[in-house]
Amino acid sequence: MSTHARIEDLVLRGEEAVRLAEKRAADRQHPRGKLTVRERVDRFADPGSFTQIDAFTRPGGDGDRPYGDGLVAGHATVDGRPVCLYAQDFAVHGGTLGEASARTAQKVVDLAVKIGCPVIGINDGGGARIQEGVAALAGYAGLARRHAAASGVVPQISLMLGPCAGGAVYTPALTDFTVVVRDTSYMVVTGPDVVRAATGVDATLDDLGGAETNATVSGNAHHLADDEDDALDWVRTLLGFLPANNREPAPEYADDTAPGVTDADRLLRAVIPDAENAAYDVTDIVSRVVDDGDLLPVHSGFARNMLCAFGRVAGRTVGVVANQPAHGAGVLDIDASEKAARFVRFCDAFGIPILTFADVPGYLPGVEQERGGIIRRGAKLVYAYSEATVPMVTVVLRKAYGGGYAVMGSKHLGADVNLAWPTARIAVIGAEGAAQVLHRRELAGLAPAARAERERELTTALRRTHGTPYAAAELGYVDAVIDPAETRVAVTRALRLLRGKSVGVPSRKHGNIPL
Template sequence: MADRTRELIDDLLLRREEAVRLAEKRAAERQHPKGKLTARERIALLTDPGSFVEIDEFARHGSGATGDGLVAGHATVDGRPICVHAQDFSVFGGSLGEASGAKVNKVMDLAIRTGVPVVGINDGGGARIQEGVTSLARYAELAVRHTNASGVIPQISLILGPCAGGAVYAPALTDFTVVVDKLSQMVVTGPDVLRAATGEEITLDDLGGARVNATVSGNAHYLADDEPDAIDWVKTLLGYLPANNRDGAPEYDDDTAPEVTASDLELNRIVPDGANQGYDMIDVLTRVVDDGDLLQVHGAFAPNMICAFARVGGRSVGVVANQPRFGAGAIDIDASEKAARFVRFCDAFNLPLLTFADVPGYLPGLDQERGGIIRRGAKLIYAYAEATVPKVTVVVRKAYGGGYAVMGSKHLGADVNLAWPTARIAVVGPEGTVQVLHRRELAALSGAERAARERELIAQHQDSPYPAAERGYVDSVIEPARTRLAVTAALRALRGKTSPVPARKHGNIPL
């Protein structure tokens, strides 16, 4: 009996080894000439060596290939468990069929049950035409799972080839999408369909290439140089995130300096004296967070708003900041939606929010008004007001009008609000105030006399953080060099924060 068992085990191992070898040989022959990795190579690059355990490796539909064009299972990344699935473009162009769709759904169910992140590697042509409605059914079932997993486990998508048609809505439902320059495409309808429908001529890259999705449409959260860069970004991202909405994010030793350092003192000189002079907010942020490390999200999209993961005192935080280098840091439609989604993700997974404000307000203009800045700009207000995680805000320079209110103000529920002496908090800037309050006086003057009086009035209406501090809207006006220490102390004090919310099924965010 033992001999027979040994024979069966040897046969199983031989079948498995042969199936994997043939599949990998075929995949390599088709992928490598295109400069692309195979599904298994991608999983090996993402996961810890020897940790990947495959499920349904012998699954097939009819007389199709073993595995049915999808590799799926569970593994670890830096010792922490994840679930992963990867489309195999060498089998039916990576299209999703009945068997491969069932595998994706199974691994999604496993991720939800066990409370671990799921990473999907997309490289395929969408629903498998040969299998008709069953392939469509699998995509719809997958959409339900992505929806149920939203806010419960982190969901990450890598687009490492084509992703077209209804297939794009699976990664669109996940939390983060990564594309590779000159390799990835995401489109609902390709150039041929567009040409037939509208007569418009356009290339696939111009329609839905990686750069377009990362910089114009905002569908992608990171634009990688190549596949290893994309996978490395995902591994770094996972290091900031909890496994699920009930667990805490990984914590590291708090080895931050307890006193003001030379790097801290540089904050005293970063902001220019001129209210309209630009500077790089990244230079501020890297001097406040641990080791100066920031992982930007949506970095190529809406650059007037910074969203990034970092650590303060060894713990993960989400950072939201205006970027004066672009559009003076004004909030437009894209910046509002970018930040709103990021804030809601952080809130769902209990990551504190650290906000740095230097904002002239919402961006005015015909295109913005007609594009829905009222409705779409309200998303960021909603996100901050809804968030119950610890919220700490630093007003660096200007904070005017609706921009002041929305960027983590006390009035939207921020816990600790700090301001630099350079902060200017008001409805509008001094120039706008003068034009509104003194327009008749100025209209009666002309030439040099008017210019001199205007300068005098602007000097009289210079704003400061102290009126807001007098009303308790700012908890403390601090020396810029003490920002790191003040932020760290505030977040430590807020670790036990609780915030009851009204009983309801869910709110109705202005989508």
């Protein structure tokens, strides 16, 4: 047989082996409503762009030694931009990680850091491979170390597309964003049987670590997808907002911002209700400020009293942080503080400007919050804003009381441009609370009916002067009090100005700690 014929024969045999492996994987995955590992890679990456590495890696031992060791890994492009990725194959050893596949995953993360591109892990496996013992554990530990070293250097994203446990959830927890799929994704440290044996508590897998639980209760997941295609599409969209690494800017789009106040801008005057405590959706404001109303919420199901999202202003990516009065009056609690703190730190690590919208009654009081550590955990948000060096613009919409004012992108924590609407209130407490404190002696001597009437009179009088944005502007804490209709124009102007902000870009500013 000629050399040409031998090569052709080997290629055909290799292709046949891949085809048979894919058929076995499809027979196992499709009945569960899941894609095969290669279908996932093909749907995620640009057509024809994926280049596999370590396809012939095999585990040691005398038993089943599949090529690739249950991991498909390599590099590709997404919307023409390079990415590195690795994907677990649940059809091979249940997607567990062994010594050989761990080396490949580690190699992918190392490659991403070397070339400066995002790294994506597609997880669908049961953790460390039991039969390989400590070697498998060492593989996960080595991968975790690389994720920690890459934090703040390149964006890291994890898709959880099946049942994942043990090390299969701890390493994704070190990455910047985690995506789960409704009904098929599970993230648990231990399953129901172990929990029952150790604690005597009966809990279902959904209770412990179902997709809904991780996305709305524990906050382990940043996006809850309806199916795998939705998960892959969300990550592709996310990548469009992000820079390739911490030394490069995010993708820039055409700046077709309308130069003056438009009819759509004037609608902002009517968004906030007249009643000080009435709820409204802050996205109705944010969507009129960012380009084309295009927002990508992050952690949308968790700590819903805080909105964190990516958008663009004048064609460039911004990270939006906003109190959400539609949920819990936009109050700051433990979950909201930690959610926003980690988002701010990510934006700062990757040079993304931070646009803050404040409408906050303060920190949530109560025994549960105090015992849960609201002091130390709420301080994370103070720390995140304080250390940030990217351009920061803040708009106070309605109220900013107490510690909530200070922490939500105030001038004192380093914000560059601070704006406020004329109806905003910036104070230690609201007018009603101030009336009760400042006039408590007078009020204490009145009968209940007279006291209530006098409180209303004092509150009405205080609202005319107490905590107006003009008092903060006199002190320079607010740079301008603006017509709500001018918000988009003013924010755009400020962010354009701050493009020249000089902060220096170290080789690594800081990592992005787990939430």
